Amino acid sequence: MDSFTVLNKAISEGHEVYALSFDYGQRHVKELKVAAQVCQALNVPHKIVDISAINQLIGGSSLTDDIDVPEGHYQEESMKSTIVPNRNMILLSLAVGYAVSLKASQVYYGAHSGDHAIYPDCRPEFVQKMSDVCKIANYDAVEIVSPYLNNTKIDILTDGLKMGLDYSHTWTCYNGREKACGKCGACQERLEAFRLNDVVDPLPYEA
Structure with missing residues (x-):
């Protein structure tokens, strides 16, 4: 949902x-199929x-091992089990390498404020320092751009709806699984965003 909105914003x-997705062994591999469909349509x-x-x-x-995905909101301590060590630093580094090869000057990153409580690599200080490093890591400077870094999921959806985006494609x-669970932190935050925007989420849910 975040990357979809960032993609369309860019x-x-x-x-x-030029879009990049990574298969890092995540159990929600369905996101890769959806990303491919979105990019093909665009x-x-x-x-x-x-x-x-x-x-x-x-x-x-x-998210990667045989450990139950916790249920509840991102603010809860249990959500720390969803942290994949150093994931976003690794993915951003690879994306920057791709950008250099393309002679591109920016990498767009979908971090937002709702992730700050649990994920250190989505916080403003990380994004700023990562961007600073990426500007000097190669002969060609690459900037990390996070348009929604200080916005909530609610704000992201608001902006996407203003752009006329169809979130059934996310x-x-x-x-x-085939349907969204409606209980994990990711689902809870998404459903909250739709509820507070007075819009019905187009995705089918198990519960």
């Missing part, structure tokens, strides 16, 4: 966009990169 701003070049071998090094998360649930 396109609406007139950028030439005629955006899209790569899905298999980096699942890194699970030999960064296990222990309920996937948020941490469980990779």
Whole structure:
């Protein structure tokens, strides 16, 4: 949902966009299929990169290992089990490498304020320092751009609805089943965003 909105925002701003998705062994692999469908519909070049071998090094998360995905809101301590160690630093580094190869000057990143409580690599200080490093890591500077860094999921949906986006073409649930569970932190936050925007979520839910 966040990346979908960021993608469309970048396109609406007139950028030439190249999309990246990563298979890092996540159980919600359905998001990769949805991303491919979205990019095909938008005629955006899209790569899905298999980096699942890194699970030999960064296990222990309920998103990648045989650990139950916790239920409840992101503010709850239990949600820390969904942290994949150093994930976003790794993914951003790979994206920056791709940007350099394309002679692109920016990498768009969908971090937002709702993630700040649980995920250190979604906080403003991380994004700023990562961007600073990426500007000097290569001969060509690359900036990390996070348009919704200080906005909530509610704000992201509000902006997306103003752009006329169809959120039936997105996937948020941490469980990779046919329908969204409606109970994990990702679903809870998504449903809250729709409720507070007075809009019905178009995705089918188990409960």
